[in-house]
Amino acid sequence: MSQSAVSRCFKPGASISAKTRAKVEKAARQLGYQPNAIARGLITRRSNIVAVIISEPTNLNYPEVLSQLNRRLGERQVHILLFTLSRERDVNLALDQVWQYQVDGIIAAAQFTAEQIAACEDRGIPLVFYNRVYTQQGVSAVCCDHADGERQLIEGLLSNKRKNFVVMSGPADSAVSTARTKGAVTRLKQEKVNLMQVAGDYSYESAVECVHEVMSTKKFSPDAFVCANDTMAIGCIDTLRHDYGVAVPKDIAVVGFDGVGAAAWLSYDLTTVVQPVQRMVEAAVNMLLERVEDDSIPAETRLFAGQLRLGSSAQLEA
Amino acid sequence: MSQSAVSRCFKPGASISAKTRAKVEKAARQLGYQPNAIARGLITRRSNIVAVIISEPTNLNYPEVLSQLNRRLGERQVHILLFTLSRERDVNLALDQVWQYQVDGIIAAAQFTAEQIAACEDRGIPLVFYNRVYTQQGVSAVCCDHADGERQLIEGLLSNKRKNFVVMSGPADSAVSTARTKGAVTRLKQEKVNLMQVAGDYSYESAVECVHEVMSTKKFSPDAFVCANDTMAIGCIDTLRHDYGVAVPKDIAVVGFDGVGAAAWLSYDLTTVVQPVQRMVEAAVNMLLERVEDDSIPAETRLFAGQLRLGSSAQLEA
Numbered sequence: 001m002s003q004s005a006v007s008r009c010f011k012p013g014a015s016i017s018a019k020t021r022a023k024v025e026k027a028a029r030q031l032g033y034q035p036n037a038i039a040r041g042l043i044t045r046r047s048n049i050v051a052v053i054i055s056e057p058t059n060l061n062y063p064e065v066l067s068q069l070n071r072r073l074g075e076r077q078v079h080i081l082l083f084t085l086s087r088e089r090d091v092n093l094a095l096d097q098v099w100q101y102q103v104d105g106i107i108a109a110a111q112f113t114a115e116q117i118a119a120c121e122d123r124g125i126p127l128v129f130y131n132r133v134y135t136q137q138g139v140s141a142v143c144c145d146h147a148d149g150e151r152q153l154i155e156g157l158l159s160n161k162r163k164n165f166v167v168m169s170g171p172a173d174s175a176v177s178t179a180r181t182k183g184a185v186t187r188l189k190q191e192k193v194n195l196m197q198v199a200g201d202y203s204y205e206s207a208v209e210c211v212h213e214v215m216s217t218k219k220f221s222p223d224a225f226v227c228a229n230d231t232m233a234i235g236c237i238d239t240l241r242h243d244y245g246v247a248v249p250k251d252i253a254v255v256g257f258d259g260v261g262a263a264a265w266l267s268y269d270l271t272t273v274v275q276p277v278q279r280m281v282e283a284a285v286n287m288l289l290e291r292v293e294d295d296s297i298p299a300e301t302r303l304f305a306g307q308l309r310l311g312s313s314a315q316l317e318a
Numbered sequence: 319m320s321q322s323a324v325s326r327c328f329k330p331g332a333s334i335s336a337k338t339r340a341k342v343e344k345a346a347r348q349l350g351y352q353p354n355a356i357a358r359g360l361i362t363r364r365s366n367i368v369a370v371i372i373s374e375p376t377n378l379n380y381p382e383v384l385s386q387l388n389r390r391l392g393e394r395q396v397h398i399l400l401f402t403l404s405r406e407r408d409v410n411l412a413l414d415q416v417w418q419y420q421v422d423g424i425i426a427a428a429q430f431t432a433e434q435i436a437a438c439e440d441r442g443i444p445l446v447f448y449n450r451v452y453t454q455q456g457v458s459a460v461c462c463d464h465a466d467g468e469r470q471l472i473e474g475l476l477s478n479k480r481k482n483f484v485v486m487s488g489p490a491d492s493a494v495s496t497a498r499t500k501g502a503v504t505r506l507k508q509e510k511v512n513l514m515q516v517a518g519d520y521s522y523e524s525a526v527e528c529v530h531e532v533m534s535t536k537k538f539s540p541d542a543f544v545c546a547n548d549t550m551a552i553g554c555i556d557t558l559r560h561d562y563g564v565a566v567p568k569d570i571a572v573v574g575f576d577g578v579g580a581a582a583w584l585s586y587d588l589t590t591v592v593q594p595v596q597r598m599v600e601a602a603v604n605m606l607l608e609r610v611e612d613d614s615i616p617a618e619t620r621l622f623a624g625q626l627r628l629g630s631s632a633q634l635e636a
Contacts, residue, residue: 049399049419052400062381063380063381066384066400066402067402067404070400070401070402071402071404074401074411074415077415079399079400079401079415079419080399080400081367081397081398081399081400082370082384082388082397082398082399082400083388083392083397084384084385084388084389086385086389093392097392097395097397101367101397204579204580204582204583234583235583238583238584238585239584241584241585242584242585261522262522262580264522265522265552265553265556266556266557266559266560267556267559267560267585267586268585
């Protein structure tokens with residue numbers, strides 16, 4: 001049998017007769033042969049590995065993103081080399097390692113500097129950002145429209161005659177939090193309302209502290225909390241109810257962002273903006289793999305609208 | 319400069335003078351040279367990649383496990399090739415892919431058949447199971463002592479004179495759920511108490527349905543729910559309170575298992591068993607990498623006791 005016939009047998013989509021295939025597969029089983037993806041990668045320059053760099057891995061939204069990424073990439077026989085960062089600024093540590101593996105591309109849910117983006121380009125490694133947009137030219141990204149989501153929430157709260165707003169942001173180095181906070185604050189500054197800003201770190205515990213800070217502020221009685229994610233909105237509701245006997249939403253309305261599973265739990269029933277995770281991940285995977293096949297495809301940014309979830313933590317009109 | 323000096327410069331721990339190192343590094347920067355881990359792996363037979371196979375990725379406990387695994391392996395310059403399974407029985411699909419990459423070892427939080435374990439052994443790939451124990455010889459594992467954890471919870475509930483128990487299990491193909499359910503049922507059958515068993519799938523929504531099933535059962539008034547994980551315990555508390563006006567724990571006590579973040583949320587304050595995730599992950603990583611270095615080390619099982627968290631969802635004595 002020719003070397004080429006054997007090779008075609010292990011190459012997806014290659015033409016080979018059923019009889020030849022059966023013969024080759026039988027011999028391979030007897031010899032314990034397995035195609036070596038690593039060695040093949042050195043020849044084809046394709047490893048079928050994509051680096052996924054994620055900050056904030058314990059944020060409740062990421063398990064779903066990761067699981068969807070694994071499913072979508074897996075369907076294309078592509079695998080995930082995972083890097084989770086405890087802080088967004090650890091990107092350099094991850095990239096030092098990424099260069100050493102022959103990854104086909106990078107999906108990044110973390111903030112890169114211009115130098116880091118240029119380094120990927122220099123090495124010819126396609127890069128797609130997940131949930132952050134760059135004004136810089138030539139960068140591909142898939143993003144939920146954070147500012148528009150916040151605008152929808154704020155419009156609803158304003159229609160409800162809320163006047164004293166607290167905007168609770170996430171970690172200072174999170175681009176997602178910055179986009180959401182900016183969206184909310186920009187819209188609120190167009191109105192005659194009172195605004196207090198506090199900073200958490202996306203965690204439940206940080207929201208508890210923020211609420212204590214707000215409630216101990218003299219001459220300010222909040223009637224709406226706008227939180228940069230659902231976990232903080234949940235911490236906010238619990239603290240207002242349990243520590244201050246506040247009725248949510250009657251006295252104070254609380255809104256979040258993400259649409260995590262816990263948002264639908266009966267104790268919270270959050271009004272929030274649901275990110276279309278499935279569609280966003282599908283888009284990110286398609287965009288990346290297209291560019292792995294053909295590096296001449298120009299950069300593209302896809303912005304997905306979030307969907308308003310009308311829960312009972314703020315009684316907004318549809 | 320000799321080839322050996324250059325090589326030593328990129329080999330962690332190798333002896334080389336500071337002056338030579340500076341010279342080599344400068345030249346490498348000018349040439350844009352980067353060590354190629356993939357090519358090196360073909361020579362050293364070490365890829366510094368470990369496959370992590372996880373089922374139930376959206377279980378609230380896994381983000382923490384994954385994040386800890388990434389940290390511990392990252393400290394040793396080892397990276398994660400991730401496989402998340404939507405069902406435990408998809409292990410074969412993952413292994414077909416694992417064989418093609420030259421992984422140094424496998425950490426598996428999923429159920430393997432005897433054939434799948436033998437296949438790893440045949441290929442000389444060390445394997446450490448996370449959170450499941452095999453009676454089969456020669457298999458290494460790190461596990462939380464699920465049965466003992468359940469025993470502690472049940473002892474507490476029995477001291478509180480609870481008489482009518484509901485044991486809520488997770489998915490039928492989850493080894494962790496099976497171990498927990500068996501531990502609880504075995505202990506309860508030693509006592510004169512009533513016992514009803516229901517099956518969820520670890521999700522909040524499945525617990526809601528289980529509670530409806532129990533509460534519509536005639537001639538059975540539960541006073542304790544023993545849930546196979548925290549998420550179901552949370553669904554249980556919410557449904558009992560909101561749909562049946564039940565006081566927890568006065569009328570009905572509810573206990574979970576895992577010690578996830580949400581267990582400490584003010585609305586729930588769960589009585590549960592906290593898995594020592596950090597220690598378990600550290601042990602799994604050390605056990606695996608030891609065996610990558612030296613394949614003659616015999617198999618080992620390390621069983622970690624869970625720690626009782628005394629919350630207000632069941633008022634147990636310490």
